[in-house]
Amino acid sequence: MTILETIIHELSTAPETLLLEIFNLIQAAKNDSNLVSNSSSLPRIPGLHQGEIWISDDFNDPLPDTFWLGED
Numbered sequence: 214m215t216i217l218e219t220i221i222h223e224l225s226t227a228p229e230t231l232l233l234e235i236f237n238l239i240q241a242a243k244n245d246s247n248l249v250s251n252s253s254s255l256p257r258i259p260g261l262h263q264g265e266i267w268i269s270d271d272f273n274d275p276l277p278d279t280f281w282l283g284e285d
Contacts, residue, residue: 214222224232 224235227235
């Protein structure tokens with residue numbers, strides 16, 4: 214069973230009030246540019262942000278006990 218078929222099956226037994234909430238959620242998601250993005254269709258450009266981040270030299274060092282246990 215595909216995810217769409219599973220969703221349709223679940224919706225077929227849902228109460229009308231829940232269906233309205235789900236419909237509103239779908240509409241809001243479709244209108245929200247942060248949730249629905251076409252950026253995945255754009256090609257990635259290697260090295261575009263080169264040099265904009267760095268990793269500390271002690272990145273792999275163990276964290277002190279105070280990190281895990283808190284300060285006294």
